[in-house]
Amino acid sequence: MIPLFTAQPSGKNMEDATSSNPQSIGFTEKLKSWLSWSWTYICAVWFAMVLTMIYVLRSPLKLQDTLTSASVFLNTLTPKFYVALTGTSSLISGLILIFEWWYFRKYGTSFIEQVSVSHLRPLLGGVESSTTTGLFSSVNGEAEPRPSVSECKVWRNPLNLFRGAEYSRYTWVTGKEPLTYYDMNLSAQDHQTFFTGDTQQLKTEDTGLNLSFSTVMQKAWRERNPQARIRAAYQAIEMNHECAAAYVLLAEEEATTITEAERLFKQALRSAGKDINLLVYIKRRLAMCARKLGRIKEAVKMMRDLMKEFPLLGMLNIHENLLEALLELQAYADVQAVLAKYDDISLPKSATICYTSALLKARAVSEKFSPEAASRRGLSTAEMNAVEAIHRAVEFNPHVPKYLLEMKSLILPPEHILKRGDSEAVAYAFFHLQHWKRAEGALNLLHCTWEGTFRIIPYPLEKGHLFYPYPGCTETADRELLPSFHEVSVYPKKELPFFILFTAGLCSFTAMLAMLTHQFPELMGVFAKAFFSTLFAPLGFFADKMESFMPSSFWHQLTRI
Numbered sequence: 403m404i405p406l407f408t409a410q411p412s413g414k415n416m417e418d419a420t421s422s423n424p425q426s427i428g429f430t431e432k433l434k435s436w437l438s439w440s441w442t443y444i445c446a447v448w449f450a451m452v453l454t455m456i457y458v459l460r461s462p463l464k465l466q467d468t469l470t471s472a473s474v475f476l477n478t479l480t481p482k483f484y485v486a487l488t489g490t491s492s493l494i495s496g497l498i499l500i501f502e503w504w505y506f507r508k509y510g511t512s513f514i515e516q517v518s519v520s521h522l523r524p525l526l527g528g529v530e531s532s533t534t535t536g537l538f539s540s541v542n543g544e545a546e547p548r549p550s551v552s553e554c555k556v557w558r559n560p561l562n563l564f565r566g567a568e569y570s571r572y573t574w575v576t577g578k579e580p581l582t583y584y585d586m587n588l589s590a591q592d593h594q595t596f597f598t599g600d601t602q603q604l605k606t607e608d609t610g611l612n613l614s615f616s617t618v619m620q621k622a623w624r625e626r627n628p629q630a631r632i633r634a635a636y637q638a639i640e641m642n643h644e645c646a647a648a649y650v651l652l653a654e655e656e657a658t659t660i661t662e663a664e665r666l667f668k669q670a671l672r673s674a675g676k677d678i679n680l681l682v683y684i685k686r687r688l689a690m691c692a693r694k695l696g697r698i699k700e701a702v703k704m705m706r707d708l709m710k711e712f713p714l715l716g717m718l719n720i721h722e723n724l725l726e727a728l729l730e731l732q733a734y735a736d737v738q739a740v741l742a743k744y745d746d747i748s749l750p751k752s753a754t755i756c757y758t759s760a761l762l763k764a765r766a767v768s769e770k771f772s773p774e775a776a777s778r779r780g781l782s783t784a785e786m787n788a789v790e791a792i793h794r795a796v797e798f799n800p801h802v803p804k805y806l807l808e809m810k811s812l813i814l815p816p817e818h819i820l821k822r823g824d825s826e827a828v829a830y831a832f833f834h835l836q837h838w839k840r841a842e843g844a845l846n847l848l849h850c851t852w853e854g855t856f857r858i859i860p861y862p863l864e865k866g867h868l869f870y871p872y873p874g875c876t877e878t879a880d881r882e883l884l885p886s887f888h889e890v891s892v893y894p895k896k897e898l899p900f901f902i903l904f905t906a907g908l909c910s911f912t913a914m915l916a917m918l919t920h921q922f923p924e925l926m927g928v929f930a931k932a933f934f935s936t937l938f939a940p941l942g943f944f945a946d947k948m949e950s951f952m953p954s955s956f957w958h959q960l961t962r963i
Contacts, residue, residue: 481923488916495909554875560719580814593623597647646673664691729837753830756795763788768843796855805831823876824891
C-alpha cells in the first residue's frame, strides 16, 4: 500500500543541520521574530507620516485645486455613468463569486485565500502553524503525538469489483469512467508487487532475446491502455502457457462476465504452482466469483479455508469478504463469531467491522423500536447498546449513514479506499445497504440516532471519543480516489470561506446601488453627497485641530523646505 505522505528526514540529520552553527541560527531567528513583530507598527507609522506629509505639502502640490477640479468633474457626470460604474462592479464581483464557488466545490478551499497564504504570508513574515505530525489531546487531556501517516494511508478495497465484467460495463452504459488514474496506478503497483515471482527465462524465436515472464507482466501492469495490457498478457502466454499472472490479468480485464472470469481464474490456479501471493489472490477472487454467481455457501467455505491455510495474512482483510457473505446467508451467529475475533481493541478497525457490529445490535431491537415510546419511557439496556454501537460506527466513519439512508447517491466503489474517508463509505454502503434493508427497522433506528454522535465529539479534528481525532487528510485523498462526477463528502462540514461571502455581499450591494441609481437618480445623488460629507468629516476635524495646535510660522517654514 502506498502512503500519501513521504517519510520525514531522520533525526540525526536534522540534529546535524540545526547544530552546525547554533549562535548564528539563534541570532537570525531573533532578528526574524523582531522584524515580524515590528512590521505592523512600522507600517502604521509610515502610513501616518505619509498622510502628514501630504497635508503639509497640500499648498505646493495644489491639492485643494485638484480636489476642487475633481469635484466639479464628478458633479458634471450624469446618473448613467454611476449606473454603469456600479453595474460593472456588480458584474466583476459576480464573476469572481462564481469562480470562487466553483474552486471551493472542486478543491475545498478559497482560491484567493490559498494564493494569499502561499505567496503573501511568507512576505509578511508569517509561519506555518501546523506540522506533519501535530499534537492532539489524549483522553486524559494531555498532549500526545498523533500517528497521522497510518491514518492517511490508502488500502486495497477487499471487495473491489472486476474491471472487465463490472467496471467496463458501467463505462459502456454511461460513458463515464468509474476509476481514476490515481486509483488504477495504485493497482498497477500492487500487481507488480504481488505477481513478479516468475523469473524463468525463455528465448523467443523471432528476436533471440532472453525475456522473463515477470518482465513481460511488469510491462503489462504498467500499461495505461487496457488493450495494451491484454496484448502483453497474451504475449506472456505465448511464451509460456503456464503463466498464471497473465491469466489473472485476462480474468480481471478481458472477461466480460463473471462466469468467464471464474474460468480464467481456475486456469490461473492450475498454473500458480507454489507462489503464495498468486494462490491467495486467485483463491480469494474465485470465492468472490462464487459469491456473485449465487453459490454463497461455497464462497463461505472457500474463504474459511483460505483464512485457515494462510492465517498470517490478516492484513488482506479476507474476513470482510466473509462477513458480507455470511450476512447474505443471514447467518448472524456466524457473523457474531467473526466479529468476536476481529473486533478487538488491539486490531485495526474498518467501517465493515464497526457498522456490522452496529447492525447486529440494532437488529435485536429495531423491529419494535419507536422514537415516541423511547422518549416517554427511556431507552432499555439493549436499545442503549444499539445506540452506542451506532455512535461508535459513526465516529469511525461519519460518511456512511448518508449512503445507507439514501441521502446521497451511490457510485461504483474504487479499487482502493481510505479508512474513515468517503471512499470507504462508498465501498461499504455499496455492498451492505441490502443487509441493512433486510433487518426490519434498522435503518429507522440509524436515522433517529446517528446525528447524536456529533454532540459527543463537537471538535472531531482535535479530540475523539473512542478513536483518534478525525484525520484532516481524507478529503484530499478521496478526491484522488473517487471520480470527478461524484460529490465528495466532507467532514466536518466546512464553512464558506470569507472571500465567497465578501464577494457575494459586494455583488449584491453594487447591484442594488445600480438599480436604485437608475430608478432614483436625484435621490441617490443627495444620498451620496451626504454620505461622503459624513465620511470625510473626521478628516476635516483632524486638519482643523492640527492647524490650531501648530503655529502658522512652523507650517510656513516646513512648506518652504
